[in-house]
Amino acid sequence: MWEYRTGIKKFRWINYLMLTVLIAIILPINHVEAASTITVKTKIQYYKGQQYIHLSGGKKSVTDKLNKTFKLHAVKAASLDKEDKKLNKNYSFTTMASVKYNAKEKISVVYEDHMYAGGAHGMDATRSYNYDLRTGKELKLSEYVKDDIQIKKVEKSISNSLLAMYNAGESIFEENIYDFQLDQTSEFFLYDKGIVIRFHPYEVAPYAKGFVDIKVPFSKFNT
Known part of the structure; x- marks a missing residue:
């Protein structure tokens, strides 16, 4: 019985020692990764x-x-x-x-x-x-929309969004749903799932509408 209990204690001690070593190895790595994130x-x-x-x-x-x-x-x-x-x-x-x-x-x-x-x-x-x-x-926009094929995909996504807005009764110029300027100089900003293309007043809507922001998910042009 004594030998059995001693064996159990040794087994537990070895497990504890292995767990301690594992934690010592993993934690510094996670700590470095967290510290390296720039905010x-x-x-x-x-x-x-x-x-x-x-x-x-x-x-x-x-x-x-x-x-x-x-x-x-x-x-x-x-x-x-x-x-x-x-x-x-x-x-x-x-x-x-x-x-x-x-x-x-x-x-x-x-x-x-x-x-x-x-x-x-x-x-x-x-x-x-x-x-x-x-x-x-x-x-730059070229960091994300790299070639003519991707530009065409972005244009299609924008047109779909403008059409949906028009059909919902928003003041979008019908003639500009499929006819608007988009190139590497277009204004854009990031959002969590992709980019947002921004249109100035009168580009796709009247002045009263203000700036028109159209979200284009990465999934729409990176596939």
Whole structure:
């Protein structure tokens, strides 16, 4: 009986020792993987009344670079606003910033610019900044839509979405459901399952509709 109990204790001790070694091997690996994930926090700040996105955390060299880029957009907007007001005190130029995506070590920051220089309404433009938070590299549409075949697939997906919106009674131009401009200079930003193509007012809808954002899942053009 004593030998039996001793054998059980040895068996349990060996199992415990093996488990301890296994944990010691696995945990550092998981810890390194977790530590290697780059994340940033975002905050809206202002330069002379113009919005811009400020990042904190992440890789300092990359964060500093992107912060300069994002603030520069606001600096330029403030300069344009000053010039417009010299022409007419009622004229204005404003920009609004938002973070559309901040995950998987990628970030998409979008600015919406509005210029008023008289008339029934102003003019609107948009600028998207898509970056890799690990390298600081700007991500172009060509990073995702690589060739003419994929562009055709993206166009088809956009047309299907516009048609669905039109059929649902939204104010989409019927003639532009299958006729719109899409190339590697088109404005886009990321979302969790793909890309979002952004159309300016009057491109596929009236001015009152504002910017029209169409989601295109990766599954629609990567297969």
